[in-house]
Amino acid sequence: MTSYTLAKKVIAPVKPERGVFPLDHQGECKELMLKYMLCLSRNESKPSKCQSESKEYFQCRMDRNLMKKHEWEDLGYFKEQQKKITD
Amino acid sequence: MNLLISHHIVRPFLLKNFLHIHVLPSSSSSVILKRFSSSFNNNNNKNKNDFEKAFKRFERDEKNRHLNLAFYLSSGAILMLGLTYASVPLYKMFCEATGFDGIIKKTGDEDTVSENVRQLSQRLDKSHPSIRIHFSSTPSSLLPWTFEPEQTDIIIQPGETALAFYRAKNESNRPIIGIATYNVQPSQAAFYFNKIQCFCFEEQRLEPDEEIDMPVFFYIDPDFVRDPSLQGIRDISLSYTFFESKGTEQLALMGGDPTKINLKLKPSEALPYAHRQNDKVKIVPV
Numbered sequence: 001m002t003s004y005t006l007a008k009k010v011i012a013p014v015k016p017e018r019g020v021f022p023l024d025h026q027g028e029c030k031e032l033m034l035k036y037m038l039c040l041s042r043n044e045s046k047p048s049k050c051q052s053e054s055k056e057y058f059q060c061r062m063d064r065n066l067m068k069k070h071e072w073e074d075l076g077y078f079k080e081q082q083k084k085i086t087d
Numbered sequence: 088m089n090l091l092i093s094h095h096i097v098r099p100f101l102l103k104n105f106l107h108i109h110v111l112p113s114s115s116s117s118v119i120l121k122r123f124s125s126s127f128n129n130n131n132n133k134n135k136n137d138f139e140k141a142f143k144r145f146e147r148d149e150k151n152r153h154l155n156l157a158f159y160l161s162s163g164a165i166l167m168l169g170l171t172y173a174s175v176p177l178y179k180m181f182c183e184a185t186g187f188d189g190i191i192k193k194t195g196d197e198d199t200v201s202e203n204v205r206q207l208s209q210r211l212d213k214s215h216p217s218i219r220i221h222f223s224s225t226p227s228s229l230l231p232w233t234f235e236p237e238q239t240d241i242i243i244q245p246g247e248t249a250l251a252f253y254r255a256k257n258e259s260n261r262p263i264i265g266i267a268t269y270n271v272q273p274s275q276a277a278f279y280f281n282k283i284q285c286f287c288f289e290e291q292r293l294e295p296d297e298e299i300d301m302p303v304f305f306y307i308d309p310d311f312v313r314d315p316s317l318q319g320i321r322d323i324s325l326s327y328t329f330f331e332s333k334g335t336e337q338l339a340l341m342g343g344d345p346t347k348i349n350l351k352l353k354p355s356e357a358l359p360y361a362h363r364q365n366d367k368v369k370i371v372p373v
Contacts, residue, residue: 040238076306078208
């Protein structure tokens, strides 16, 4: 972001596309996060193999109003892709 | 200026060939008259009235020549000055359009974001190489938080959405509002790094001893594989840094309670590395 290479240019940060995740102060989705981490550690850190766990996490967030409700396609989970992964 | 230079260069040649004409460094009336008469004779107009009018016009133009030159040059200088002021927003626009040197691509509104993510499934190709994303965090000495990534790296393909987590804990005994920024290396890859949602650039408030999981949801644009400057790049590094939000220390101390406005940080708490003073051994009175 701030790369002082040629000149002191301070680059204004670009916000993420859908904004900020609200903070999970009560830790309501913490168990699902830990499940996802376990899955990653078992699958050589490949999130493509842990799609069900990450979907559960997003579902938890959406249910508790910690995230805007989206269709699964909007979050990048496609049925064809799931079939590809399970092959 | 140019006139002076040209005179000095031209003078030796003129002296040799045209000894009867004296070249003066500044325009005088005789020179004006000579130059005018030569140009006037070329027009073949012998009428006396026209001669006078034309001469007056010519004389004015000649006398104004230096002034005109000065005007042109000063306007050129002002133009350059204006360009230097305009270069800052122009450069920003250029960087956002082309993603030059690590600037993340400018994003549109919610509908375009959803559309982009939906189209990812068509652009996804199994033959694309897997890329390893490394996560790191920079601790800030002034902010008494522990801030670590939950995973050191993940392996994804361009076009896949990925979820990653960071964990932050407020180690101090006062509520703190922090802001996170991030950086993507290599800088050319930052253009293809699309962050759908994260926890950066907004104030995040943590109560004392509160620990929180912060997710980052992103994908890498499939055009990444077609960029010639990124051939062979298989590792991307994402690093986050948390800072304390300036000017909100008082607000955080108040905790939303307007009666607590006279609370102040103790000097020992405001020092850098104040949060590490807890490691000192405490002497218990016997």
